[in-house]
Amino acid sequence: MPARTKEQDPVAIRINDRLDKLRSDSSSNRGLSGVHDRLHKVNPVEPVILAVGPRFHGRRKLQEMEKQKFRYFKQLVERNINNMTGLNEYVNEIRGLEARAREFYQLDDQMASINSDDLAEILLIDGCFIVELLRKYKNRAQLRGDDPIFRLDQLRFVLRRDLILLENQLPFFVLDHLFRKTRGPGEEDHLIPLALAFLEQIMPNQKLEVVNYIGSHEVKHLLGLVHSSWGHRFVQALGETNRVSQDDVEDIWEFIESATELKEAGVELKMMKSRSNLFSIQFNKKTGVLEMPCLCIGDYTQFPLRNLLAYEQDHLQADDQPKYVGHYLAFINCLVQSPKDVQLLRQKRVIESWLGDDAAVYNMLKGVYRFVLISAGNYSYSRVCMDVNHYCKRHRDDWMTKLKIGGGFLLFLTLVQTLFTIVSCFKGN
Template structure:
């Protein structure tokens, strides 16, 4: 029987639900790649707080959200909830105008379809601020309901124990907080913005709070799919009477907000806004990999594959630590004006962009690696980058060399930084990663070849010197031969003397 044959028995709500499922895309158990997942627990041993939020949790992995669920119209900020709940609700209430006129009887977020809103339009004056804000909440919730199944499919877990209402509410509350934070920050701090934001929030005057938020919003477990944020951004622009087509792209807002965490020159210009992004972590990562991606494309994949080591030895790592490289005459220089990953080896000089090491940058690098290991087709640039550093550092002395040349900038001791890199070694070798396919393949290969040539040249010079000094004439050769024979006879005589003494009678 066709679906339309039973229209008279089909409720409008059910039709809307089916349409929403179809529009939402794949079901969460469909065989589709996920881009947001839990980080293995043993990875936390590398750095205690690298994968855990300090101020705010975003997304369905937020256990506090489900254990102590607070409602939009009556937030219950208990002492055991993270501070982030207060921030989220404050931003959402500001977005909605600070008041709501329509709430469900159970206190849940009101979600109605456009048809339902039209049918009861007489009950509400749409020119009234409270009514328009309630309509916006309806629009936000309805849009998230349509995207619910597609959103669930982006996570490594299905969250079957989370009801549709809980999941959609999470998307609205968390997504609106993220979008409003990026939007207001850009308006307040971007020098090219026409004026500053009229909306005031104390977090914008506290650098430490902003740093903690940047770090938390770039944790892999704290991600929402980027298409969720884009849809919310579109609806918020509509509410603010901003032409979405001419608004500042959300990706630019994100990079502007996150750039102080690991500054780079004109980061927004390195975005490819035509390429879909998985989430905010993917957006920020893309600004670092653009230049090296272009390098890899120029080399061509076939060229890299043709150089794979047939015997399976680990050519993808530098075989000598920094202190050993320095002993063989290699020089280290800070590479200025280049992106973090853009490392170069030229003749006997390794040029490396400066890396500032602190708790926030280490957390960011490790979450980049975690994302690269979870996605189906990522280029493992940061994984290769971390492998490069791991293969160069084995002691505080190695860190001291890089600090002396301005390549590594850190607040802690050399010993602490060296231990951190050596802990990363456990994480790296736990990965199923082909070392020969890294973007630093050529640079690492050239460093290793330089060392091999040095040692070959050193031993060659020593051997030639020995031949020249000791075997320059036949008489010298005969003298050396006589000395060797005499030494052997002496050893033989000593052996028989000792043997006769200890020989049993």
């Protein structure tokens, strides 16, 4: 769409009117308090306080954060825009991204009803809010105390939760464009480190790392960035060492048994002490030790797992695309077949639970796992499963052999004792 340079863009006028109203608005963001209570009442796939993009835009319950978006937008543009002409320029640049944005949202039925002006405003306001939020977090030590987002830890937690919902995403190319457009002297050169620094606390006991070989143009959205960062070390290390032949995979490996059954079969479950990636599961065929990093489970662990899993199922359908979250959940599901298994894994420190009881952990894991679909041919833990099952079979075979030998020896002793008794009887007579 051609740029509008000689007249004021209607979206720029609309935004400017909102900014004027904001200047006279003296509300104190009371509507942003008590968000943790809302987490228990909201649909797991819907945002609690923040709408990003067109899917949830305009929801009544999310309007308080809309005011905060415009506050952040005002702070950002005042550093970069001095007049309406400058605001027109921003709007026109966003309009230039409209075709790509509509392609990004092509599976969203709601897109057909959103006109160009509305989409341009959504992309610009939401994108600038996210960019400003990430910058503020980087420099939070310098912030004043009147920003509700940085005054209340719970707000930042819920924002992280909302920012990684699959249906609540903005194209990363929009974020990156606005980031570069508004970057000041001496600021961070790239958006990815800022995004990961803010989002990493949503993940269970894991640090999100910057993936050097992934550029901004390869990132689909913030959830996709989290997925790439969280599992890249595991994917790199996996290679062919943990997989079996594609031709024979169905004949060679089966899923492992529950934690309780593995213990009975001689397998020792152990927490991996090194700060390894959560997905780095190892089995020692000689010692029978199955080592796993600790999984911390709290009230909201399901949110990142559900959305990363949904992202894998919906957008990473090629066999060579890593689906390590689903594979990990499938492995955990094998281990956890009852609350008793959760208890054992807690005792071994493989699971750290902040929930009320073992049944709650069991129900949470089963609730997430019901969405898992995996292909037997590219399962990340096929080698581990095969080695564990072989060890269990060998251990049981050894036990049966010893039982037979012991039984035979016992039978021999019984026969000797019987003969001795008979001989004693004859001698007595």
